[in-house]
Amino acid sequence: MNIFVCIKQVPDTETKVIPNGDATFIETSSIKWIMNPYDEFAVEQALLLKAANAGSTVTVVRVGGVKDTEALRTAMAMGADESFLVEADDNLDSYMTAKAIKGAIAKSEKTPDIIFTGKQAIDDDCLQVPQLVAQMMELPSVSVIVGFEHSGDKLTLKREIEGGAIEVYEATTPCLVACNKGLNTPRYASLPGIMKAKRKPLTQLSLADVGVSEEDRRVSYSDFSLPPEKPPGKKFEAMDEAVQKDIVKEVVGLLRNEAKVI
Amino acid sequence: MLNFELSSEQKEIKEMAMKFARNEMIPNASKFDESAEFPMEILTKAWELGLVNTCIPAEYGGTGFSTVESITITECLSYGCMGMNTAIMANDLALLPIVIGANDEQKKRFLTPFTESYKIAAFCLTEPGNGSDAGGIKTTIKDAGDHYVVNGQKMWITNAGFADLFVVYGTFDSEQKHKGISCIVIDDKNVEGLEIGAPEKKMGHKCSDTRAVTFNNVKVPKENLLGKLGDGWKIAMKTLDHSRPMVAASAVGGAQCAYDYAAKYASERIQFGKPIASHQAIQFMVADMAMKIEASRLLVYKASWLLDNNQPNTKLASFAKAYAADACMEIATNAVQIYGGYGYSKEYPVEKLMRDAKLIQIYEGTSQIQRLVIAKEIFSR
Known part of the structure; x- marks a missing residue:
């Protein structure tokens, strides 16, 4: 099987995010990058599927900056066979990213039997790329997957919905599966795995190579700012019965006119 | 030329070891401290991932890591739990004399089984x-x-x-x-x-x-x-040149762990209407901690780098071991101090670190013996 995994490199969850100089994006110069946590489930599921189907390969695709390539290296250290990196700024929109992924998969000259992704990236939380990729490649897609079974070209997929209930989907490959937490326990990249990953092929492509230009942009970013600082809370003492009435009136007035919550 | 940056591969190794420390060791450290049970399952998992026996050369089935890589791993594992790390590090201490003093046939016979399954x-x-x-x-x-x-x-x-x-x-x-x-x-x-x-x-x-x-x-x-x-003495002395930087790295890991807890707690604990981190008395303690950890780490890296470049490192290894162990003890003690009454309680993690830190000043040559070694290196040359 030709198994593909799309991964994104996102700021470490403990990063203190600040806007960049001209407020068109976040400041990325001192960010520590990690693999998007949902994508780890995608990599693990791809490796499990590979192990169950002799002769399969796992190819990883990432779109983003090339200064740090930790996420791709980690995926290969975990056991993926090769990877494609499309060099791009971190501020691409979902449409451009999906188009670049489609282009990179085409460059691999392998026809995917299945594409795994995380259900969303934890930095922009757009939740669009998996569905866009599937749409562009004319593949079915199922998202928020917490259960995966494979037999022949049949997939049985469990999808988490509101209230903790589960929907069960049947799909046929080729197909795109967007993974959620709970699907599996991602393995560690072992030290011998890290050493081996050095020798695995990593192909670098430009946006032009995969047929993406600024004209594909649907969303441009501007005016990034930090949320306003919370004003300090107000405290009202109303132990004295004589003033309670007045204080309640004052609080209601403030809630209505200042906080505008009632 | 001077270069303080780890290679991208070394960074990945460090990340992975740190992830193991955070996910597998820290959540279990207190439990095993309490039960004094040998953490076989965790150690076996560490072995499966290649974190144990980092001294075994590649030709005998090992990872073939340099000393700098080994000590990077040691620092992370010790951050996870100084006690568990001792069990891991003791394997290297025992296998190093074989790596250093054995012939090819002996290395194959003794070292290879350690790369095939978790052996102690x-x-x-x-x-x-x-x-x-x-x-x-x-x-x-x-x-x-x-x-x-x-x-x-x-x-x-x-x-x-x-x-x-x-x-x-x-x-x-x-x-x-x-x-x-x-x-x-x-x-x-x-x-x-x-x-x-x-x-x-x-x-x-x-x-x-x-x-x-x-x-x-x-x-x-x-x-x-x-x-x-x-030949035993010669082999033992060479073993110590390798193992002392490693033990010093374990002191850095323990100290870093105590520091991380203390700095976080200092920012959260409110007294006199503000976090204790805004009081100068606490700031000075935390600043000293940070400074001594960095100094310890640099000594450990230099002692290891000398070894990797086939230069004598006995004096630097003792610098690193004595300085890092003493710093670790001081930092762990001050971490307990910053936590105050909570620090003395077993409900909080720092009292264990203080007890664990003490041993690093003792084993693998006490802090006093390290100073004797240093003085001997100074006056006999």
Whole structure:
């Protein structure tokens, strides 16, 4: 099987995010990058599927900056066979990213039997790329997957919905599966795995190579700012019965006119 | 040229070891400290991921890491739990004499099994009457024709209760002092006359296994002697050049862990209407911690870098070991101080770190012995 995994490199969850100089994006110069946590489930599921189907390969695709390539290296250290990196700024929109992924998969000259992704990236939380990729490649897609079974070209997929209930989907490959937490326990990249990953092929492509230009942009970013600082809370003492009435009136007035919550 | 940056591969190794420390070790550290149980499952998992026996060269199935890479891993594992790290590090300490002093056939025979499954090794140097004065070893290794016979007692032997292989120092002639010391490998844990004592009850590093080991006329094949009779001291000294930076790295890991807890707590604990981190008394303590951790780490890296570049590192290894161990003790003590009453409680993580830190000033040459080594390097050259 030709198994593909799309991964994104996102700021470490403990990063203190600040806007960049001209407020068109976040400041990325001192960010520590990690693999998007949902994508780890995608990599693990791809490796499990590979192990169950002799002769399969796992190819990883990432779109983003090339200064740090930790996420791709980690995926290969975990056991993926090769990877494609499309060099791009971190501020691409979902449409451009999906188009670049489609282009990179085409460059691999392998026809995917299945594409795994995380259900969303934890930095922009757009939740669009998996569905866009599937749409562009004319593949079915199922998202928020917490259960995966494979037999022949049949997939049985469990999808988490509101209230903790589960929907069960049947799909046929080729197909795109967007993974959620709970699907599996991602393995560690072992030290011998890290050493081996050095020798695995990593192909670098430009946006032009995969047929993406600024004209594909649907969303441009501007005016990034930090949320306003919370004003300090107000405290009202109303132990004295004589003033309670007045204080309640004052609080209601403030809630209505200042906080505008009632 | 100077370069303080780890390679991208070394960074990945560090990330992975740190992830293991955070996910597998830290959540279990207090439990195993309490039960003093040997954390076999965690250690086996660490072995499966290649975090154990980092000293084994690639030609014998190991990862073939440089010292800088090994100590990077040690720092992370010690961050996770100093006690568990002792169990891991003790394997390297026992295998290093083989890496340093064994012939090719012995290396294949002794080291390769350690790369095929999780096996445990014990380094047997210290005796009830000889700790710092290792040259005064009483254990004997006598030539008995077609084999050697080992007699004597060893003390504070890490991993002894679970060990598959013992590296034993003894003398074939105590008159000859250092020149009589020899090093032999016992790779049959069931050999007649090998007696393992009860586990010692310790202040810290409780989940690591520490026991006395007694040899009563233990017969060892001739082909298990490392080098020749009398090569033991040389092998032991070279082992320490490798292992001291490693132990120093474990002090850095423990200190970093104590510091991280203390700095976080100082930002959260409110007294006099503001976080205690905004009080200068606490700021000075935290600043000293950060400064001493960085100084320790740089010493550890330099001692390791010298070794990787085939330069003498004895003095730097002792600098690193003494400085990092003393700093770790001070930092762990101050972490408890910053936590105040909570720090003294077992409900919080820092009192364990303080108990664990103490041992690093003692084993692998006390802080005082390190200063003797340093002075000897200064005045005898």
